[in-house]
Amino acid sequence: MSMGGESVAEYSSPVAAATADLGSCLLHDESHLAKWRVWEDDHGVELGRASHYAGSIVCAVSPGEWIVIGDRPDAADVVDLTHVRAAIRLTGAGARSLLEHVCALDLGDSMTPNGAAARTLVAGVATEIIRDDAAGEPSYLLLMSRSFARSVWERLEAAAPATSQ
Amino acid sequence: MLVIVCPHCGPRNSNEFTFLGERSTRPAVAATTPAAWRHYLYFKNNAAGEAGERWFHVSGCRRFLDVERDTLTNEIRSVRDVGEAAG
Amino acid sequence: MASYPTRYSALALLRKGVTRSDWPRAWRHHDLRSSYDVVIVGGGLHGLATAYYLARNHHITNVAVLDKAYIGGGGSGRNTAIVRSNYLTPEGSAFYDRSVRLYEGLTEDLNFNIMFEQRGHMTLAHNDASLRTMRWRAEVNKLGGIDSEVIDPAGVKELAPAIDVSDRPRYPILGALWHPPGGIVRHDAVVWGYARGADVAGAHIHQGTEVTGIDVASGRVTGVQTSRGAVAAPVVINCTAGWSTLIADMAGVKLPITTRPLQAAVTEPVQPFLDPVIVSGTLHVYVSQTARGELVFGASVDPFSSYSSRGSLGFTEGLAGHVLELMPGLSKMRLLRQWAGLCDMTPDFGPIIGPTPVAGFYVDVGWGTYGFKAGPVAGEQVAAMVANGTVPRLIASFGLERFEQGRLTAEKGAAAVGH
């Protein structure tokens, strides 16, 4: 069930606010984005990578399966993750150091360059992290189970004051 | 916090994984006896040293892994996907 | 039973102080005999208590207790010294009730102050399910004549003012299982008291003596090989923890045990503010304040099996978070030292006590995270089993055979709310 379907219903987001300004970085709620799980990919996106294709992002964090963010892919089996996974984007100079308060992954350029994708724990919640820099500015797209989104969002806000130190 | 080098994800902290204990072989259900079945259920080698274990990368790629670990030093010798464990 | 060369007492202490004379050795060195009537593997609380009761209750004194290092260096010296009997099953609570009663008399019995402080034991309930389990335990305990009851948050606050009983969604305190006879003991003192008692009764305590093999001939145990030579014995008792499966393997006996580290930690001392032992099964934490003023913490066993007794940082992080969930005022206390011990976990969280397929080879193992509180009763019952050649009723449900027979003990529920 993706946005912009025939539905006239009112969509509600899992988090309280659409954005939060944490000083050195911004949080954006992008949960409304359509997301799909497929078991085939004709773009050749390799494990651990994420790539843009015609407005969609295709990423691979587990062997033999892909997550597509954008239009419904054309595949034999497609599971709609639009409402399963919430999406939070962190953008800004301080995005990485903020994330380092809640994520044990090495987010440095050598281990997590732009275009890297991984599933790991963020604030104790299994989360897909896609490094998706925007115009040279560090940016991370986080996908996590929708019911956890509010918790994760609040943990990020709680960690923010510490990033300065 | 151990480092487990997942064959699909690379080095990760051990708290991303679930430990499922030493690997054991399931007896053929048709032919099994209570003694044989309960050895499968309850009795492990509890090796002090090289142990053949099963771990699950639950917060990562969600693949089940065969891990060879030294239980005295926690040194990990190898990690393979159950799919190509034979390899 | 022989008496102590010098009994301990305030008067003796005064006399020694005036005359400045020294105390006799609490236990002596002996040459390793070529044979003993009974060889006990493991010089911890269980092994030494077994030797003590063999002598005191059954006049079996030609006994050797072998330890690869020094006495009480394993689980006996690494546990958090909590004693209680509010277990879930009738068998369990009857067994531990006997242990508590032995502990209550132990200081006089051993003429050694083990500092058993019965300040009460409180297991907090944070949700319906655990409150239900608390009541389950309380009801079973009452039927067994054990002082155990469910109290409300106000009662919790009254007994332990430092605890935050305010209403909150995540881990509210809905009540607790209150067990007045529970408390803490100076764990090393129990080991030393039993060692001194066993020694004066004639048992030989051999430290630095590692068992390297167990001799079995036609289905019978005949003795052990040690780092100091061979010892013949018709009875060998495996009283080890952490290494119990390795010792049993030497006799060709398989045990349904996996070894897991259990971590503990202690803070810097502060003035007394916490009387009872506080346990939260949901938060996997237990806390008590020692006579010295330190807080002693324990948690549940590590998430994977290991023979490494190094502590982990993650343990202290989780521990601190959960302790502060219960007592937010402690955030400025400092963690001073952490350590780990090895626990032998069984599939049903019950111990394994009794004979094995190898005649003369007995086990007193699989004590998981609660071997310390069972030391006296285990020693007493194992001694009786060896002396009489029959399994006493009190430990009948803890036999090795239960696993193949699929008759697991029902402590599973209790272990979840542990310690």
Next chain:
Amino acid sequence: MSGSRLGVQPGELIDRDRVVRFEWNGTEHHGFAGDTIASALAAGGVEVFSRSFKYRRPRGILTADYHDPNLFVQVGDEPNVRAGHRLLISGMDVTAQGAWPSLGFDARGANRLVGRFLAPGFYYKTFISPARLRPAYQKILRRFGAGGKIDPATPPAHAAKRFAHPDVLVAGGGPAGMAAALAASHRGARVMLVEENHHLGGHLLYGGPESAAALAELRALIGADDAIEVLTNAVVTGRYDHNWVGVVVRHGGEERLVKARAKCLVVAAGKIERPYVFAGNDLPGVMLSSAVRRLINLYAVAPGTRAVVATANESGDAALADLERAGVEVAAVADLRKSGSLLVRAKGRGRLTAVELSGGRTIEADLLVTAVGWTTPTSLLNMAGDRPVYDATAARFLPGEFPDDVLAAGGVVGDGSIESVVDQGRVAGFEAGRRALETGAAWQRLTPRAAPAPEVDTEPTVIPRLPAMPHPELFTGPTDGFVDFSEDVKGRDLALAAAEGYDSIELAKRYTTVTMGSIQGKLAGVNAVAVHAAATGATIATTGTTTWRPPYAPITLGALAGVDEDPVRYSPMHDWHDAHGAVPIGAGQWIRPDHYGDPAREVRNTRANVGIIDVSPLGKIDLRGRDVPRLLEFVYTNRWDSLAIGGVRYGVMCAEDGVILDDGVTARLEESRFYMTTTSSGAGRVWNWLDEWLQTAFPTWDVKTTAVTDGYAAMNIAGPRSRELLQRVASGVDASPESFPYMNARIATVAGVAECIVLRIGFTGELSYEVHVPAGYGLHVWEELLAAGSDLGIAPFGLEAQRIMRLEKGHFIVGQDTDGLTKAHTAGLAGLIKIDKPDFSGKPELVWEGEQGPPRRLVAIQPVDGSVVPAEASQIIAGGLTRGRVTSSRTSPTLERSICLAIVDTEYAAAGAELTIRLPDGRDVAATVLEHHAHVDVDGGRVRG
């Protein structure tokens, strides 16, 4: 007379322009910015800072740093503050600890007189009888506890933790550590440099002009290097498996935890000066040479007015020079390197007044400086598996073997000039950088997401040895004194312990508590070993050290906890519940509405009209593929191959031991698309369980599992009028009983939302439909349903009403009505166990349980007196023994009587059997076993209607 402030010192850390006022035991004092609490008090003439733990002896400055055992003070609500380290802040409220009623007069000081009677372990030997007095003894003993006070009302101090991934982590910011950091950085490594004190430099800070020059240069280089992150007033607390390193960064009283995965760890912890064991060695006025040097050079405080210096090394000589430069009269110097030159005893009551040297020479003095040797802080190396080796020539333990990802530099490995130490540190850092880059490259190669691994130099550099200089073996003097200041343990105590049989160092430690105090044996460790070795006729080498356990320095619980909180899960309708008076209850990670005021009313309304409950936490798994039926056949005990499209079936999963794992319904939505529901708490467990079997046992099967729990807001509309409600809001589905019968599922558009899954099932024992809505539209549909049903009397109901209704219907809850040993037959599920299936999880145990018959059974019971509700877990007894327990109990608003589920021994489980229930208050009540589990809708007419 006391110490006092000196003129300006070249390297002083104080800012004389900024006066800081504070309170000490209620009286106002002042110091300068940059002063520690101790230096300010010493400058103000304070000599006694604390009373000792056992004998309540007055204690003064010993080391003047973080690890000074005599400088523990209370600052406001913070206990055990290290006055030798904590910087002064204006308005600080500092008080002495453990000195009741006052520092000057200490009633418990009477202990000193009976010191002889307080032999080690005296408490084991007394208070033995009478037993009834023991609690009183115990209370008295506790009054003697050391340490400050904690106030349970202290506001929580938590700071967010962070993770770090330095290539090289250097523990210690002295010359070797600084050099190592620079060299590693030059090699291209990212470095974290951690220094315990407030400034980089170690002993260079008070080493005179030559040191100052070297320090200035090193600091300048580090300041200019962006690849080095410098953390001062921070300490590496532990090295754990695989170089997981804990670092605590301090800001005054606040502490912050950094968790670093260091590719290489360089331990440059320097040396700790060791006290000397002799009579009176704890008198205020007796100090280590390093303390004197800190006080004079860093804080411009004269440590005394008339000094005796007992020195055996360059540190003592330097202290002597410092004293002379500072104009402190030096009455005598005992060069302990010369044979026959002895330090016999320190004399004085409450503070030092005279010192006795060899040949009966007694010199009046208010300051005695000792410099008798060093202890190597091998703590971090021990945690990496090192067992230190005693070097008799150097009179200290030195590191032995440790793994490749750990290196040691500077004072921990040896001695030397500034140049040689810096050079050894430089090479160690250079090699550390190489090893780290090699590891980093290997990790990049092993990590699909990583950038291509760079070429790295694989040629190791040999690190030069830093020879440990010869030093006289000075541990104890000709008289006995304190070995452990924080535990009040003397040499004789250790000797007595050994004589009593506590003759291994670990036993002696436990018996006397030597080294177990708050400074973790940093000062006492080696002296204790030396005394114990002498007492047992062993050597220091064979006795070995006691184990250094983490943390290296104590950490606050607040730092360890950080702001981490266990994550909480919210339903899409959570805010609506909040706004409509729902009383929340934690259910696992979920926050759910327990009720909206009156659960009984909610039940009656549901049974009479229609109710709606948010069941979003229900576990949901999307199953795709040809072989899904084979998987279901294997994980459930019952049959699945025959399930038609649109059909729904209930199933129970058992583990391999036959114990019930979970239960739920699964629908077949398309030929190869199934929709499985699980219990809320079991959702994750079941998903993992399915994947485990698929990956490990059936890798060739075509089954794809996706957890979609959060993807659907689930709401159950239940009650006789639920069909009418559904018909109003749903399109694309004919809700008539004929075309949409019980245990069926349909895809429908509900309130304008397409792709909703509607399941006709009946957990509550009512006609009911479970509507699963794409989560983002959950709130919309929820509100539409309430609006559409207003004239049907719709009202929301919570978890409690659902629990009541499911109990009325006799549905068990896994984990409440079953436990860790409950197998399927026990729960009365014989009909669902198809042992004619060739194989399924837990089959053998279930076959055997079926053959022997279950030892216990789950039954529905009703107390004869329907007004009595036996508390859940009430025991069912016979002959004084427990025969079972009540697992669920409520008052049924429908039947207006109490109803229960219970597990009882099979012999008591027959329908009609009379049972006795022991209530928590001790009363016994009678109850009857029913034929079926259901109390309400026994014939299923309501659900099937």
